[in-house]
Amino acid sequence: MKIRILFIIFFLPLSFSAGQISYSISNFLRYGNGERSFGNFKGEFKYVENLTDMRITFPYNVTIGGRLLYDDPPEIGIKYKGLKRRFIEYNGNEFSVRAGNFSELYGRGLALNLFESRGLGFDSWMDGIKFNFRKDNYSVSAIAGVLEFEDSIEIKRKEDYKIYGGNFEVSPLNFFKIGFTYIYSKAEFNLIPSNKNIEAHLPSFYLSASNDSFSFLFDYAYRSTSDLDNKNKSIGCGIYSSISYNEEGLGITFDYKNYRFDFRDPFEKNDITRPTRALPFQNAPIVMKEHSYTLLTRSIHEVDFNDELGMQIEIFYTPNETTSLNFNASVASRHGYYHYDQNNFSFDKIESVNIIPDLSKNYSPYYEIFAELEQNLTEASVIKIAVAIRSKILYDEFFNGLYNHKITSRVIPFQVKNIFSGSYSVEFDYQYESVDDNFNAQQPEYSNHFFSLINMIDQRINLTVRYEFSTNRFDVSGKRFWSAFELGYRFNNNHTAIISYGKEKGGQLCSNGVCRYLLPFEGFRLSLLSSI
Amino acid sequence: MKKTILMLLFSFLILEAQSLSEIKVQSIKNETLHLKELYGQGALLINFWALWCQPCKSELPHLNKLYEKYKGRGITILGINQDTPKSVSKVKSFIASQRIDFPIALDSNFEIFNKFNGQVLPYSLLIDRSGNIVYRHTGYIPGDENAFEKEIINLLNE
Numbered sequence: 001m002k003i004r005i006l007f008i009i010f011f012l013p014l015s016f017s018a019g020q021i022s023y024s025i026s027n028f029l030r031y032g033n034g035e036r037s038f039g040n041f042k043g044e045f046k047y048v049e050n051l052t053d054m055r056i057t058f059p060y061n062v063t064i065g066g067r068l069l070y071d072d073p074p075e076i077g078i079k080y081k082g083l084k085r086r087f088i089e090y091n092g093n094e095f096s097v098r099a100g101n102f103s104e105l106y107g108r109g110l111a112l113n114l115f116e117s118r119g120l121g122f123d124s125w126m127d128g129i130k131f132n133f134r135k136d137n138y139s140v141s142a143i144a145g146v147l148e149f150e151d152s153i154e155i156k157r158k159e160d161y162k163i164y165g166g167n168f169e170v171s172p173l174n175f176f177k178i179g180f181t182y183i184y185s186k187a188e189f190n191l192i193p194s195n196k197n198i199e200a201h202l203p204s205f206y207l208s209a210s211n212d213s214f215s216f217l218f219d220y221a222y223r224s225t226s227d228l229d230n231k232n233k234s235i236g237c238g239i240y241s242s243i244s245y246n247e248e249g250l251g252i253t254f255d256y257k258n259y260r261f262d263f264r265d266p267f268e269k270n271d272i273t274r275p276t277r278a279l280p281f282q283n284a285p286i287v288m289k290e291h292s293y294t295l296l297t298r299s300i301h302e303v304d305f306n307d308e309l310g311m312q313i314e315i316f317y318t319p320n321e322t323t324s325l326n327f328n329a330s331v332a333s334r335h336g337y338y339h340y341d342q343n344n345f346s347f348d349k350i351e352s353v354n355i356i357p358d359l360s361k362n363y364s365p366y367y368e369i370f371a372e373l374e375q376n377l378t379e380a381s382v383i384k385i386a387v388a389i390r391s392k393i394l395y396d397e398f399f400n401g402l403y404n405h406k407i408t409s410r411v412i413p414f415q416v417k418n419i420f421s422g423s424y425s426v427e428f429d430y431q432y433e434s435v436d437d438n439f440n441a442q443q444p445e446y447s448n449h450f451f452s453l454i455n456m457i458d459q460r461i462n463l464t465v466r467y468e469f470s471t472n473r474f475d476v477s478g479k480r481f482w483s484a485f486e487l488g489y490r491f492n493n494n495h496t497a498i499i500s501y502g503k504e505k506g507g508q509l510c511s512n513g514v515c516r517y518l519l520p521f522e523g524f525r526l527s528l529l530s531s532i
Numbered sequence: 533m534k535k536t537i538l539m540l541l542f543s544f545l546i547l548e549a550q551s552l553s554e555i556k557v558q559s560i561k562n563e564t565l566h567l568k569e570l571y572g573q574g575a576l577l578i579n580f581w582a583l584w585c586q587p588c589k590s591e592l593p594h595l596n597k598l599y600e601k602y603k604g605r606g607i608t609i610l611g612i613n614q615d616t617p618k619s620v621s622k623v624k625s626f627i628a629s630q631r632i633d634f635p636i637a638l639d640s641n642f643e644i645f646n647k648f649n650g651q652v653l654p655y656s657l658l659i660d661r662s663g664n665i666v667y668r669h670t671g672y673i674p675g676d677e678n679a680f681e682k683e684i685i686n687l688l689n690e
Contacts, residue, residue, distance in 0.1 A: 105617065134556075316622075324630070529652065
């Protein structure tokens with residue numbers, strides 16, 4: 001007994017201090033106390049979330065880790081208290097294996113992309129075993145386990161998946177790579193009055209080629225889903241491809257998507273529990289710009305991975321050290337639409353053979369054009385100005401286009417940043433949006449204005465004031481004005497605290513040197529971030 | 533007796549441990565980069581960033597200047613991009629346009645980011661020649677690059 005105690009007292013700390021056993025811990029506490037409103041309804045809302053991620057690495061590259069999660073009540077998602085994640089893994093030079101919770105991505109995610117986004121309340125991590133082997137110019141990966149998926153927004157959607165699969169990738173030439181994936185899944189959808197059982201097969205292949213100037217990628221996935229209770233079968237497929245050209249000061253990327261995993265009539269389309277839809281472990285590229293300006297992060301288009309065709313081009317150009325230009329254009333539409341036959345009370349499918357998006361309103365088109373200029377006026381000051389034009393039509397298939405939803409938005413963000421001294425800098429943001437939304441029937445045309453002033457003092461203190469107002473008298477929140485004050489403090493490089501008070505409309509906000517996605521809220525918020 | 537032998541064996545195992553040595557990443561130039569080889573040259577600054585993260589993009593040119601200034605003295609900077617498949621195809625174009633010279637790797641699945649317990653972006657770590665993480669930094673505010681430089685100089689003076 002004495003020897004054991006001596007061992008614990010002397011050897012373990014020595015091991016930690018000598019680095020033979022290493023550890024890392026991060027903790028993120030979020031607390032909010034206030035209200036949420038929807039129209040005339042206002043209710044108290046409080047959330048408490050604490051997330052602790054830990055990793056301990058032992059001899060011979062063995063690591064154990066886990067996440068302690070306290071989400072009660074959560075800001076978004078499912079209530080949870082306890083050990084949310086745990087795993088043990090071995091990482092060797094060529095071989096790694098992990099048992100427990102894991103994420104994984106094969107190709108560009110058309111067949112498998114397991115990930116978590118806490119801001120959206122989405123979690124598709126699996127619990128099982130993952131194996132990877134990489135040697136010279138090839139790699140092999142295999143996974144087996146379960147995914148218990150719960151949709152935080154569509155609360156009816158609770159699905160349990162058993163997933164088995166693998167990926168093989170080889171580079172026969174230095175600039176060329178080809179990969180094959182196969183995923184098999186058996187799932188049970190927990191529904192009322194009775195559960196559904198399905199079986200899905202997803203073979204996929206991808207190839208990529210690149211040198212210093214050019215890159216090309218092509219990814220194809222096929223999906224076959226069988227509804228085991230009704231003996232129905234559904235098949236679908238998806239394609240993603242990208243090509244880019246790069247040279248010093250210039251980068252151009254063009255990408256293309258053609259997702260046809262589940263083309264359905266309007267009734268079936270709205271059934272979020274149908275077994276034939278794209279599965280939660282399939283998460284393909286969106287082929288749209290991901291913005292950092294707050295008003296532009298409130299997207300007017302939700303990508304439909306079951307039925308969407310689209311293209312995007314993005315150009316980054318830096319003609320000199322002080323000027324940067326960015327241009328983006330994206331367009332998307334459905335493959336077809338349904339026409340309601342009032343005589344037969346049925347839907348007739350009208351499907352296009354186009355491989356590029358169709359901007360006719362029947363195909364529910366979406367497009368966006370974005371351009372941005374960033375100019376360093378001096379060594380200490382930067383100005384940015386951008387313009388974005390977005391348009392979306394959602395075709396009304398029930399009444400053959402009589403009640404289409406059309407929304408257009410023009411956004412002009414402007415930002416100026418100045419460093420006054422080594423320890424004080426200021427950033428001012430103004431974003432203007434004009435909207436024309438025919439579903440906002442009493443006031444289809446309105447504008448939104450967003451102001452933000454960020455003061456950064458001494459690399460430690462961050463004072464932010466945000467103000468937003470809308471001329472829309474019929475906003476779903478029931479409000480027209482939002483304002484918030486935020487104070488951030490860096491205790492040292494490992495610990496940061498942020499408190500804020502006020503009304504937030506939500507969206508992506510970058511302050512205190514980091515970006516977060518915030519949901520609409522009114523009240524007091526506290527965040528504490530630590531890592532050691 | 534058996535217990536004593538087991539404990540001595542355990543001690544021996546402890547003395548053989550390593551932590552970052554087996555981490556490898558794929559760069560956007562299709563090269564496999566071993567972290568051990570990078571930090572073994574002197575020190576390694578790892579910076580996790582993404583295209584949608586404005587402070588990240590503001591920080592990159594400053595890191596590039598540090599890289600140009602200290603690469604001849606064994607300091608390497610490695611940018612690990614966290615863009616998901618949503619926008620990862622544009623990373624190479626953006627890096628080319630910004631004339632970033634230090635190596636960039638892709639981590640679309642957040643695997644490397646999770647290994648270092650990252651929570652928000654940007655997130656930076658300074659690793660010394662022995663593989664020890666000597667400095668962590670979350671976020672970017674103008675002027676933070678001076679703090680990185682100070683830590684790099686401290687390491688070089690050791």
